[in-house]
Amino acid sequence: MFQRAQLFFLFSNGHKSMVKRKIVGFHLDEKQDWVADLECGHTQHVRHNPPWENRPWVITKEGRAEQIGRELNCKNCEAPPR
Numbered sequence: 657m658f659q660r661a662q663l664f665f666l667f668s669n670g671h672k673s674m675v676k677r678k679i680v681g682f683h684l685d686e687k688q689d690w691v692a693d694l695e696c697g698h699t700q701h702v703r704h705n706p707p708w709e710n711r712p713w714v715i716t717k718e719g720r721a722e723q724i725g726r727e728l729n730c731k732n733c734e735a736p737p738r
């Protein structure tokens with residue numbers, strides 16, 4: 657488990673510039689996957705898809721409410737403008 661967590665850490669830190677955006681809300685997409693709405697207007701999937709993505713909090717209303725105001729790395733903001 658520890659090794660897997662480490663791997664995730666490495667992957668998620670692959671970008672040199674990380675743009676932190678606060679979560680302002682959540683909604684479900686057409687596949688019933690949870691998507692976080694970020695303050696910058698972008699969105700990011702926050703799936704609960706064990707063992708790869710463990711976010712048991714996302715499936716409860718209370719869990720999601722706790723995450724409002726937390727920061728996520730916004731990959732859309734990280735991407736260089738085209």
Ligand SMILES: [Zn+2]
Nearest residue numbers: 696698730733
């Ligand atoms: Zn963004």
